[in-house]
Amino acid sequence: MEIVHIKYPDKPAFTEGKGCALALGFFDGVHIGHQKILETTKHLAVKAGLEFAVMTFYPHPSTVIQSSNVITKYLTPMPKKQQIFEHIGVSKLYIIHFDKEFARLSHSDFVDDYVKGTNCKHAVAGFDFSYGYRGKGDMQQLVLDSKGEFEITTVNKMEENNHKISSTYIRQLLMKGEVNCIPSFLGEYYKVVANISAYQKKQNKLKLNVNMDQDVFLPLPGTYKVSVNLNETNISGTMIVPNHNRSHGTVWLFMKNYVVLPTSITIQFLSRKELLSVSNE
Ligand SMILES: Cc1cc2nc3c(=O)[nH]c(=O)nc-3n(C[C@H](O)[C@H](O)[C@H](O)COP(=O)(O)O)c2cc1C
Numbered sequence: 322m323e324i325v326h327i328k329y330p331d332k333p334a335f336t337e338g339k340g341c342a343l344a345l346g347f348f349d350g351v352h353i354g355h356q357k358i359l360e361t362t363k364h365l366a367v368k369a370g371l372e373f374a375v376m377t378f379y380p381h382p383s384t385v386i387q388s389s390n391v392i393t394k395y396l397t398p399m400p401k402k403q404q405i406f407e408h409i410g411v412s413k414l415y416i417i418h419f420d421k422e423f424a425r426l427s428h429s430d431f432v433d434d435y436v437k438g439t440n441c442k443h444a445v446a447g448f449d450f451s452y453g454y455r456g457k458g459d460m461q462q463l464v465l466d467s468k469g470e471f472e473i474t475t476v477n478k479m480e481e482n483n484h485k486i487s488s489t490y491i492r493q494l495l496m497k498g499e500v501n502c503i504p505s506f507l508g509e510y511y512k513v514v515a516n517i518s519a520y521q522k523k524q525n526k527l528k529l530n531v532n533m534d535q536d537v538f539l540p541l542p543g544t545y546k547v548s549v550n551l552n553e554t555n556i557s558g559t560m561i562v563p564n565h566n567r568s569h570g571t572v573w574l575f576m577k578n579y580v581v582l583p584t585s586i587t588i589q590f591l592s593r594k595e596l597l598s599v600s601n602e
């Protein structure tokens with residue numbers, strides 16, 4: 322996958338050629354709604370012999386526009402999002418640096434300079450995609466702004482239990498500790514990558530001190546039933562997400578045999594153990 326970083330006033334360098342089918346959005350979590358956008362784009366690209374491309378933004382627009390809820394912690398921090406896009410088969414990823422200057426760009430200039438700059442032949446986004454200054458562009462506006470130079474597919478709202486599948490709703494579930502409900506929205510259990518800073522063997526248990534990156538969204542403090550993949554085997558365990566120092570945690574793994582530990586692990590949150598006390602250990 323080719324990754325193209327762009328910072329305003331730079332724009333994608335237009336190149337002639339087969340052109341692309343372009344999925345648009347922030348895509349935090351790459352949840353089931355996002356997956357539908359990406360699958361639709363991939364399908365259209367294959368059918369029409371186009372390159373499969375994605376245009377996303379970083380950091381989250383809420384960090385530069387006036388917003389009551391500024392998002393600095395992500396369900397999928399950029400390296401993980403890139404891995405997911407690559408796995409899905411994206412061949413070109415545009416990451417637009419979202420700053421104040423870029424946010425002031427009008428909807429029509431965004432389409433003329435950025436969308437058309439990718440040699441987009443088919444743009445794909447969800448029913449509620451917005452773009453341009455004050456988010457004034459929507460999917461109807463995109464039809465006008467395209468001036469017939471590319472096709473547009475709008476993906477209908479995907480819902481689960483009468484809730485729009487959204488990054489916001491997944492964050493709300495995590496903030497309540499309801500990690501067991503996440504797969505219906507995300508498509509899998511919520512996972513975070515953690516570095517092991519220290520470990521101790523205690524009978525058949527292994528105690529790991531772990532650190533997560535500062536931009537990783539963590540669930541409500543508490544004790545969680547988790548699963549960690551070690552040497553291609555899923556090991557059950559418990560993780561304590563502390564109240565303070567939220568990026569540090571303790572993981573207990575129930576191990577029969579000794580394994581060589583990697584420097585980082587992926588922790589999968591299965592359920593919250595309501596009755597166990599929260600520790601700052
Ligand atoms: C060129 C451009 C300018 C934008 N300016 C604003 C803005 O002034 N205010 C705002 O709330 N959002 C603005 N946005 C953010 C969009 O409303 C939206 O959050 C972003 O395009 C990601 O779309 P998604 O959240 O539907 O994935 C802008 C987006 C683009 C592409």
Ligand SMILES: Nc1ncnc2c1ncn2[C@@H]1O[C@H](COP(=O)(O)OP(=O)(O)OP(=O)(O)O)[C@@H](O)[C@H]1O
Nearest residue numbers: 346347348354446447449450478479486487488489
């Ligand atoms: N449930 C959904 N059904 C269809 N399209 C969706 C859905 N959720 C998001 N999309 C589309 O996916 C793209 C990325 O959207 P975005 O990153 O804003 O996701 P979101 O989950 O709605 O995020 P947030 O909760 O922060 O608004 C956009 O084109 C958006 O319209």
